[in-house]
Amino acid sequence: MITRRVRYEVVSRALGPMLVAMEGWRRRLRGRGGGRAKRPFGPPLESTRKLKELTTLHYLAGRFADGAVPVAWVTSGFPVEVLRPLGFHTVYPENHGAICSVKRMVPELSEAAEREGYSRDLCGYARADLGSVATGKTPVGRLPMPDLLCCCTNICQTVLYWYRALAAHFRVPLVVIDTPFVYGEARPHLLAYVADQLRELTVTAERVAGRKVDRAALAETMRLAREGTRLWDECLRAGCAHPSPWTGFDSFFHLAPIVAMRGTRECNAYYRMLRDELNDRVARGVSGIADERVRLLWDNLPIWFNLRDLSTVLAGNGFNIVCATYTNAWAEAGPMIDPADPEGSSARAYVHVLLNRDLPYKLSVMKRLCREYGATGAIFHSDRSCKPYSIGQIDLKGRLASEAGVKGLLLEADHADPRSWSEAQAYNRLHAFMELFA
Amino acid sequence: MRTATILSEKMLGHKTVVVLPVHYPRELFTAMDVHTVELWGPPGPPRGPDAGRIQPYACAVVRNALAFLASGGADAADAVLFPHTCDSIQGLATLAPDFGGWGKPALRYLHPKGQDGPAARAFVRAELAHLADRLAELTGRPLAIPRLAAAIELHARIDRLRGAFLSRRAFLDMADPALYRLLRRGEFLGPGDHLAELAVAARGLGEVRVQRGVPLMVTGYVPEPMTLFDSLASAGSFVAADDYAAVGRRVPLSPPADGGDPLDMLAAKAFTMPPCPTRGGDQDVRMAYLETLYRRSGSAGLIVHVQKFCEPELFDVPAIRRRFARIGAPMLYLEGELENSLSGQVVTRLEAFVEMVGAGRKAP
Ligand code: SF4
Ligand code: SF4
Numbered sequence: 172m173i174t175r176r177v178r179y180e181v182v183s184r185a186l187g188p189m190l191v192a193m194e195g196w197r198r199r200l201r202g203r204g205g206g207r208a209k210r211p212f213g214p215p216l217e218s219t220r221k222l223k224e225l226t227t228l229h230y231l232a233g234r235f236a237d238g239a240v241p242v243a244w245v246t247s248g249f250p251v252e253v254l255r256p257l258g259f260h261t262v263y264p265e266n267h268g269a270i271c272s273v274k275r276m277v278p279e280l281s282e283a284a285e286r287e288g289y290s291r292d293l294c295g296y297a298r299a300d301l302g303s304v305a306t307g308k309t310p311v312g313r314l315p316m317p318d319l320l321c322c323c324t325n326i327c328q329t330v331l332y333w334y335r336a337l338a339a340h341f342r343v344p345l346v347v348i349d350t351p352f353v354y355g356e357a358r359p360h361l362l363a364y365v366a367d368q369l370r371e372l373t374v375t376a377e378r379v380a381g382r383k384v385d386r387a388a389l390a391e392t393m394r395l396a397r398e399g400t401r402l403w404d405e406c407l408r409a410g411c412a413h414p415s416p417w418t419g420f421d422s423f424f425h426l427a428p429i430v431a432m433r434g435t436r437e438c439n440a441y442y443r444m445l446r447d448e449l450n451d452r453v454a455r456g457v458s459g460i461a462d463e464r465v466r467l468l469w470d471n472l473p474i475w476f477n478l479r480d481l482s483t484v485l486a487g488n489g490f491n492i493v494c495a496t497y498t499n500a501w502a503e504a505g506p507m508i509d510p511a512d513p514e515g516s517s518a519r520a521y522v523h524v525l526l527n528r529d530l531p532y533k534l535s536v537m538k539r540l541c542r543e544y545g546a547t548g549a550i551f552h553s554d555r556s557c558k559p560y561s562i563g564q565i566d567l568k569g570r571l572a573s574e575a576g577v578k579g580l581l582l583e584a585d586h587a588d589p590r591s592w593s594e595a596q597a598y599n600r601l602h603a604f605m606e607l608f609a
Numbered sequence: 610m611r612t613a614t615i616l617s618e619k620m621l622g623h624k625t626v627v628v629l630p631v632h633y634p635r636e637l638f639t640a641m642d643v644h645t646v647e648l649w650g651p652p653g654p655p656r657g658p659d660a661g662r663i664q665p666y667a668c669a670v671v672r673n674a675l676a677f678l679a680s681g682g683a684d685a686a687d688a689v690l691f692p693h694t695c696d697s698i699q700g701l702a703t704l705a706p707d708f709g710g711w712g713k714p715a716l717r718y719l720h721p722k723g724q725d726g727p728a729a730r731a732f733v734r735a736e737l738a739h740l741a742d743r744l745a746e747l748t749g750r751p752l753a754i755p756r757l758a759a760a761i762e763l764h765a766r767i768d769r770l771r772g773a774f775l776s777r778r779a780f781l782d783m784a785d786p787a788l789y790r791l792l793r794r795g796e797f798l799g800p801g802d803h804l805a806e807l808a809v810a811a812r813g814l815g816e817v818r819v820q821r822g823v824p825l826m827v828t829g830y831v832p833e834p835m836t837l838f839d840s841l842a843s844a845g846s847f848v849a850a851d852d853y854a855a856v857g858r859r860v861p862l863s864p865p866a867d868g869g870d871p872l873d874m875l876a877a878k879a880f881t882m883p884p885c886p887t888r889g890g891d892q893d894v895r896m897a898y899l900e901t902l903y904r905r906s907g908s909a910g911l912i913v914h915v916q917k918f919c920e921p922e923l924f925d926v927p928a929i930r931r932r933f934a935r936i937g938a939p940m941l942y943l944e945g946e947l948e949n950s951l952s953g954q955v956v957t958r959l960e961a962f963v964e965m966v967g968a969g970r971k972a973p
Contacts, residue, residue: 288927292666292918324722328696331722331889332924339892339928347889349729351719352699360735361719367728529703555666558920562671562700565662566708 179239179260183232188224211486213458216421218445225441226427230311236260237315241380244337246330248524249323250348250517252396252434253373256388257380262314263431268296271303272475272587274310281588283308295556295587297333304340317343319379321372325350325527327559344379346372350522354529357522365518386513393510393517396434400505402442403429407502409449410493411544414463416452419492420482421459423473429501464489465608466545468537468577470496470567471552471560472586477594484598488605494544496536500525503536530563537567538575548608549579556585580604611646611797615685618644618799624747625686626716629674629701630831631854631887633692633718634737634875639800640760641744641752646686647796648674649855652833652947656680659710663701668918669947670831671697679710688714688747693722694887695921716743722889725880733876741872757871761878763800765865770807771795772860775851778906779820782813785838785847792856793832823967824849826903828929829914829943830922831855836950837914837959844963850906852899853914854922858885886921895925896932903938910939910966912959917944939966 208214236242243259245251251261271277277295280302285291287305289298303309320343322334331347338345348368351361377383406425409416425445432438452458467485469492474481485492504523509516525536540546549571551564568579580600585591615625625644638645650673657680660672677683689711691702706715719736721729741752771792774781781788791810795803823846832838832853841848851857861881865874882888884895903911911933915922926942933940941962943955951959 288930290923290926293920293923297924328699328722329920329924332886332921335886335889335892336924336928339896345891347723349722349889351693351721351732352702352717354703354717358739360732360739364721364728364732364735367731368723371726371728530707531703553664555664558667558918559696559700562663562667562697563704563708565664566704570708 175235175239179232179235182235183228187228187231208461211461211483212418213416213452213460216417216445216448218425218441218448219421221441221444222425222427225432225437229431233260233262233311233315234313235315237318241318242315243319243321243376244317244334245321246323246326246334247430248326248521248526249321250369250372250521251321252392252513252517253369253384253389254321254376255392255434256385257376257382259319259376259380260315261431262317264300265296266427266431267303267309267311267314268299268587269473269475270310271299272589273478275476275589276308276310277476277587278590280306280308281590291588291590293556294327294329294333295585297329298556299587300333301336304337317341319343319376320345321348322346323348323350323521325521325524327526327557329559344375346375348372348521350527352529353522353527357519362515362518362522365522366514369514369517389513390510392434393508393513395436395439397505397508397510399429399433399435399439399442400502400508402439402446404502404505405446406442406449407494407498409446409453412453413466413545414456414458414460415466415491415493415544416449416457416459418459418482418486419467419469419495419498420473420478422495422498423475423478426498426501458491460486460489460491462489463491465548465605466491466493468492468494468496468541468544468546468549469552470537470549470564471554472497472557474552474582474584474592475586476589477584477592481601484601485605490548490605490608492550493546494540496525496533496540499536499540526559530567533563534567534570534574537571537577541571541575541577547577548604549577550604551579551581552586553581553583554586555583555591556588578604578607612685614797614799615644615646619685624688626688626690626744626747627678627683627686628690629692629694629698630670631692631694631885632720632859632879632882633690634740634878635800636757636760636764636875636878637737637741637744637752639763640757641741641748641750643744643748644799645690645797648677648683648689649796649831649833650674650947651677651682653949656682662704662710666918667697667700668916670916670919671701673947675701675705675710678705683711686713688716690716690718693717693719695919697918714743714747716740720879720888724890730876730880733879734872737872737875754871757875760800761865761871761874763804767795767800767804767807768860769864770804770811773811773814774807775857775860776906777814778847778849778851779818779824780815781810782815782819783810785842786835789832789835789838789848789856793835796855820847820849822847823910823963823970824906824908825910825912825963825966826850826852826899826906826908827912827914828852828899829854829912830916830919832914833945833947834950840951840956840959841963844960845967846963849908850902852883852902854885854887858883886925892925892928896928899929900932900936903933903936908938909970910941910962912941912943912962914943914945917946939969
């Protein structure tokens with residue numbers, strides 16, 4: 172245990188940062204002059220290098236985490252703050268699923284899950300994760316085994332079924348923070364229920380970690396989480412500028428720290444750097460795409476395996492995704508977090524996330540984003556393996572058009588699995604949509 | 610049939626609430642003289658174009674339900690209740706009332722998904738009280754606690770009989786198609802009428818084993834199409850153990866505790882039900898429960914009968930496969946989309962399965 176702990180600390184604090192820095196230099200040397208714009212895009216963001224370093228370091232440290240520090244596997248919307256002062260290393264299977272998709276590993280992993288009996292109709296992240304658990308295959312080297320599974324139903328109930336299966340596999344405790352769906356505003360008994368569960372979570376997490384939560388450290392984590400979401404919001408809002416200094420596709424990647432490192436100094440330092448770079452680009456009129464003509468909203472998860480092609484086609488025609496309900500979701504509820512009331516304010520913040528709220532609320536968010544970011548069109552990714560995000564999109568598209576004059580396209584795909592992606596059909600529809608703006 | 614019941618309840622001055630699957634506190638409705646009619650789809654092709662407002666990769670239950678509501682199929686009712694069953698019903702619960710399809714009151718029942726504990730119990734109780742308030746708005750009468758106590762008692766008698774039919778299936782002199790029609794009439798009959806029918810059927814429950822076919826266990830969502838039971842019966846088998854969400858999983862494992870505050874008793878009932886993935890809970894506990902049910906019923910094979918795209922059920926399928934493979938139980942997997950009848954291919958698979966299971970077992 173002690174040697175593993177030392178190894179983990181050395182990797183995460185000294186050796187790891189050194190290795191990723193060296194890799195960064197090597198890449199810079201190799202790609203000397205690569206900071207120039209590659210049409211149809213604007214110049215690449217400098218911060219992307221730092222993002223790669225952060226992500227690499229996180230997954231590198233993870234390889235040595237189990238047996239050294241407590242490890243929790245956590246859903247993206249889980250109130251993770253309480254785990255930080257207890258020293259948990261957190262793994263986000265959804266983030267890992269996105270990496271698997273970008274690396275085009277999902278078909279292989281999903282087939283492994285399907286061999287175990289999981290249906291191909293289930294969430295692509297879940298299939299990728301369960302396939303990775305079954306085979307040990309992952310693009311990140313190795314994932315540490317969990318001591319605790321933490322699942323919050325504020326993004327979907329699918330995570331509940333998925334994590335029940337993980338709990339049966341790993342034979343470790345599963346904490347469920349059940350956040351009943353909010354129609355209108357959350358009623359007091361609902362908030363009290365979630366706050367009570369957060370107190371119960373603390374007891375379980377303390378037992379697994381073998382120590383008590385330091386309340387001052389928890390308050391500091393809460394403060395960092397609130398600040399982090401504010402910084403992320405400032406990054407996103409840079410996209411209100413005309414032209415936008417980046418693209419929505421960039422923002423999908425830069426979302427990773429606020430999802431997986433929320434409540435840490437590294438996360439906030441990173442977003443300060445990104446915000447400053449974006450604001451500097453705005454001041455200098457540097458655009459995310461070479462020739463921004465039409466500004467769009469994106470709804471639902473990204474199509475991770477096809478981001479490059481899709482963004483190239485859009486940018487090549489002067490279309491820029493300037494805002495997304497998905498990235499905005501992590502900026503929305505942060506202001507509700509209050510370091511003086513960790514449980515009560517977390518309950519409020521984590522219950523009121525986009526995916527846990529009714530369709531009129533979603534429509535109001537879309538209208539506001541279109542207004543503030545100047546988007547005149549919207550792409551609704553109809554995601555066959557994410558039902559909670561997709562049900563209602565057909566009506567939302569119609570209402571956004573009739574009530575806000577925003578033209579919409581429903582694009583059938585899957586956020587993780589390319590097997591159900593019909594490229595020719597999708598691009599035909601996309602081109603027809605773009606012609607509407609001619 | 611369901612519409613006819615609504616109309617006859619209306620003549621009695623009762624309000625009717627259409628209820629989406631699966632779990633809801635029926636006792637509360639009975640106590641407030643509100644008639645409930647469950648809407649499992651309905652089966653068959655969608656009854657109107659509104660199904661197209663939900664993508665085809667969502668289950669037939671929600672797509673058909675939206676089409677049915679939007680086409681006026683439930684207009685005789687006064688409200689719809691959407692239990693907090695899954696992501697898809699949750700989506701429907703805002704789509705139909707907020708964006709069109711259902712213009713009358715929409716009620717929601719949010720049951721907990723986590724572990725049993727003080728927080729979950731307090732939450733259910735508060736949800737029940739909130740639902741009672743909404744029903745009071747509908748009927749113009751507040752909940753009378755003594756009437757709730759009586760309703761709990763009435764439903765406990767219904768549950769006892771339904772439980773007896775299912776747990777002592779081999780001793781009930783009734784074929785599966787008739788039994789399932791009887792049990793499913795509880796989805797729309799008034800509780801008094803349903804109890805009367807059950808009581809008559811209970812005369813066929815004896816001490817001597819009367820079912821001689823190949824005993825099978827079924828786990829799944831809803832027994833649609835009902836012709837499944839005709840096919841099983843003509844292949845020479847019967848359902849010895851039932852774990853359908855619509856049927857067996859709604860019979861509590863223990864009777865209500867005596868006395869106490871009726872709202873507390875009703876809240877406690879939520880935690881005495883058989884494991885159901887739509888309520889969350891430990892997967893191992895569910896697998897152990899299924900294995901016990903299988904062994905106790907003397908079943909010789911298992912049919913897993915789920916709805917396509919149904920995440921709650923589908924995530925448990927691998928664990929069911931593993932568990933039943935370990936005990937050497939033959940298993941047949943069926944996936945449906947609320948068709949009106951079984952395809953010839955499925956009937957052939959069922960017959961072959963029954964034949965295979967029957968050949969490998971000793972007669973009881
Ligand atoms: S992609 Fe959708 S279904 Fe999958 S975990 Fe995320 S919200 Fe849930
Ligand atoms: S069939 Fe499954 S997914 Fe569909 S409504 Fe029922 S529980 Fe939900």
